[in-house]
Amino acid sequence: MIHEINLRFVKAFLLDVRGKLILVDSGTRGNGARILEEVRRVGKDPKRIEAVIYTHSHGDHIGSAGELRLSRNLIHENGIKYLTNGMGRKPVLHSSLLKLAFALGSPFFNSKLTPVFGAEPLKEGEVFPGVIVIYTPGHTDDSISIYVEDEKALLVGDMLQGTKNGLRLPLIYEDLEQLRKSVEKVKQFKVERVYVSHGISGPPRWPL
Secondary structure, three states, X not given: OEEEEEEOOEEEEEEEEOOEEEEEOOOOXXXXXXXXXXXXXXXXXXXXEEEEEOOOOEHHHHOOHHHHOOOOEEEEHHXXXXXXXXXXXXXOEOOHHHHHHHHOOOHHHHOOOOOOOOOEEEOOEEEEOOEEEEEOOOOOOOOEEEXXXXXXXXXXXXXXXXXXXXXEOOOEOOOHHHHXXXXXXXXXXXXXXXXXXXXXXXXXXXXX
């Protein structure tokens, strides 16, 4: 089971895979209680959550990490410092509108966060039975995707965004060439559904 947890303009995800509960991302600051409430709403006990996996270290994905108070927090090694210092990674913008919004001050990225201690570095490969981490840099240098084998599903974080016309590349990225290579990398997996953190999840209608 993959359950989307909608948090304003971003999502977290609850994975129930082979008897293990895994949370993916934590949204912006102030969403910890809401996430745990949603876990209970779908009939699951938050105490059974094995770990939180973060797709990358922007503030809208690690914002409530410290509020969840869960014992295992997994992120690519390039993102650990952002979890432990309580400040999300600064986004690299490629849109004049986004630059204006951030110049005016975005609370989603500029807020001081509750630090997380003891974060563990993620490695590529199977981290839980049926849950495979894929290193997919480009959006950030700590971006990962998650392939859920039994569901033939791919969680891409912000590597791609979902629209009614299919998937597209994000307007925030650090390395466009790497980003395109990462998209090609995940195409090697048998994917029937792509889950995005922003926009509409659906079948893998890849960007050109």
